[in-house]
Amino acid sequence: MAEHDEDARWALPARALSGVLAAAVTLGVGELVAAVIDTSASPFFAVGSTTVDRSPSWAREFAIDTFGTNDKPALFAGMSILIVVLSAIAGLVERTHRPYGSAILLALGVVGVYAATSRPGASAAYAIPTIVGVTAGIVVLRVLTRRFRAIGDAGTAGEGMSRRRFLVLAGTAAAVAVAAGAVGRHLAETVADAVRNRMGFVLPTVAAADRAPTIPPGADVGVAGATTFATPNDVFYRIDTALQVPKLTTDEWCLRIHGMVDREITLRWDDLVARTPIERAVTLTCVSNEVGGNLAGNATWIGYPMRDLLDEVGVSADADMLLSTSSDGFTSGTPLAALLDGRDAILAVTMNGEPLPFEHGYPVRQVVPGLYGYVSATKWVVDWEITRFDRAQAYWTRRGWAEQAPIKTASRIDVPASFARVDAGTVTVAGTAWAQHRGISRVEVRVDDGPWRTATLAPEYSIDTWRQWTWQWQASPGTHTLQVRATDAAGEVQTEDRADPIPDGATGWHTRSVTVG
Numbered sequence: 001m002a003e004h005d006e007d008a009r010w011a012l013p014a015r016a017l018s019g020v021l022a023a024a025v026t027l028g029v030g031e032l033v034a035a036v037i038d039t040s041a042s043p044f045f046a047v048g049s050t051t052v053d054r055s056p057s058w059a060r061e062f063a064i065d066t067f068g069t070n071d072k073p074a075l076f077a078g079m080s081i082l083i084v085v086l087s088a089i090a091g092l093v094e095r096t097h098r099p100y101g102s103a104i105l106l107a108l109g110v111v112g113v114y115a116a117t118s119r120p121g122a123s124a125a126y127a128i129p130t131i132v133g134v135t136a137g138i139v140v141l142r143v144l145t146r147r148f149r150a151i152g153d154a155g156t157a158g159e160g161m162s163r164r165r166f167l168v169l170a171g172t173a174a175a176v177a178v179a180a181g182a183v184g185r186h187l188a189e190t191v192a193d194a195v196r197n198r199m200g201f202v203l204p205t206v207a208a209a210d211r212a213p214t215i216p217p218g219a220d221v222g223v224a225g226a227t228t229f230a231t232p233n234d235v236f237y238r239i240d241t242a243l244q245v246p247k248l249t250t251d252e253w254c255l256r257i258h259g260m261v262d263r264e265i266t267l268r269w270d271d272l273v274a275r276t277p278i279e280r281a282v283t284l285t286c287v288s289n290e291v292g293g294n295l296a297g298n299a300t301w302i303g304y305p306m307r308d309l310l311d312e313v314g315v316s317a318d319a320d321m322l323l324s325t326s327s328d329g330f331t332s333g334t335p336l337a338a339l340l341d342g343r344d345a346i347l348a349v350t351m352n353g354e355p356l357p358f359e360h361g362y363p364v365r366q367v368v369p370g371l372y373g374y375v376s377a378t379k380w381v382v383d384w385e386i387t388r389f390d391r392a393q394a395y396w397t398r399r400g401w402a403e404q405a406p407i408k409t410a411s412r413i414d415v416p417a418s419f420a421r422v423d424a425g426t427v428t429v430a431g432t433a434w435a436q437h438r439g440i441s442r443v444e445v446r447v448d449d450g451p452w453r454t455a456t457l458a459p460e461y462s463i464d465t466w467r468q469w470t471w472q473w474q475a476s477p478g479t480h481t482l483q484v485r486a487t488d489a490a491g492e493v494q495t496e497d498r499a500d501p502i503p504d505g506a507t508g509w510h511t512r513s514v515t516v517g
């Protein structure tokens with residue numbers, strides 16, 4: 001009897017583990033099969049992507065506020081915890097109420113199939129990775145949850161399994177899950193073709209007159225911790241809805257231009273690079289950037305003017321929107337007026353002297369000075385529909401964000417750092433300010449609500465880029481509050497009124513507390 005109790009105690013964790021292993025096999029096998037069919041058919045990533053796409057705006061705001069650019073790892077962690085809990089329950093239930101544990105796995109499979117087959121560009125085949133994965137998972141669950149043989153019964157053949165046999169089977173299931181998952185992820189991630197294609201990318205030659213001006217040494221204020229004028233690619237902020245970065249080759253890429261145009265065309269890579277490129281530095285900003293936040297970056301891009309293409313297809317006078325779509329189904333709605341008013345809106349193919357990183361849109365993305373990214377900066381862009389704002393809605397507009405979203409004037413204190421302690425005397429305060437496509441004409445700093453003092457501006461590079469500034473502060477001991485505000489080139493002072501990022505960008509003055517000791 002004692003032996004029997006001991007066995008039962010051991011059985012519960014073993015049952016829960018069986019469920020978790022069954023789920024792991026489901027996901028691992030699903031990953032492997034998806035690598036063969038299409039990486040976006042992966043059950044795990046399909047459910048994740050669908051969650052991202054279907055989540056309400058407040059959930060997105062909460063995720064970005066709480067996790068910043070770690071919002072994806074946070075989503076994956078949340079999904080993993082949920083899967084572990086549900087599958088452990090499936091393991092426990094399968095032993096006592098067979099086949100309800102299998103039914104839980106099956107239900108998760110239905111969610112996976114639904115998510116996979118509703119991905120952009122999905123076919124019925126997108127269901128296969130989940131179906132194969134769930135089938136394998138249910139087999140594992142049934143095998144591992146067979147009855148244990150009571151201790152001392154070792155001699156009786158056919159009556160349940162021994163602990164040793166369970167451990168061997170469980171170990172095998174774990175190994176299969178890990179191996180299938182690792183191979184699947186590896187195949188998906190390298191996506192060898194696209195990586196090779198990007199490595200062989202030939203940078204376009206830009207005529208001397210179309211090159212970006214050289215960055216003057218003064219554009220960087222040379223203060224440790226201050227924002228650099230040029231943002232290196234590896235630290236450039238990344239915001240998108242893609243859980244798996246699209247990996248297109250230049251051969252696969254094409255841009256279909258259709259809708260309210262005289263001539264529909266499909267532009268292939270060779271057609272694009274036969275055009276005349278220009279090179280420009282442009283500062284991108286995300287509408288989700290909070291006051292004082294760092295969802296902005298400045299790069300030098302080479303690309304092909306969007307206006308030339310629009311002129312070529314002949315845009316109808318009634319149209320007012322360019323609805324651009326990425327290969328993974330994201331859309332943005334850009335006012336045609338902004339694309340035709342002479343600003344340097346381009347289909348960019350390079351970023352800071354290298355082919356676009358995959359994360360930033362390889363092989364082709366839009367860069368439009370003066371507009372927040374969600375209404376203009378479509379990465380992996382493959383489709384342009386010329387339409388009207390009263391006929392079409394883009395991804396974030398459907399989720400409560402504004403149709404029109406010019407970048408608001410903003411300024412930020414970078415140095416001293418948040419809650420820094422500095423020595424009394426002369427303290428260098430430094431930061432950045434932006435008002436893309438209008439330009440920054442002044443930055444002012446004040447201490448403890450005192451009078452505004454004019455900061456020293458770095459030379460203006462262009463109205464489409466941010467402008468760094470410094471201010472020498474005669475700091476007295478104590479805790480002080482620093483505040484900054486910028487004025488754009490039209491003389492409009494940055495508003496003090498606090499607004500949230502949603503629906504069209506945060507406002508308010510950046511404030512920082514500093515202890516002088």
Ligand SMILES: Nc1nc2c(c(=O)[nH]1)N[C@H]1C(S)=C(S)[C@@H](COP(=O)(O)O)O[C@H]1N2
Pocket residue numbers: 236237238239240241242284285286287326327330359360372373374377378379380
């Ligand atoms: N395909 C695609 N393009 C996209 C997005 C996206 O989710 N998918 N996000 C946009 C948003 S909200 C911003 S702020 C910019 C960010 O560009 P970056 O990641 O290169 O900094 O990309 C834009 N382009």
Ligand SMILES: [Mo]
Pocket residue numbers: 239285286287288372373374
């Ligand atoms: Mo954004």
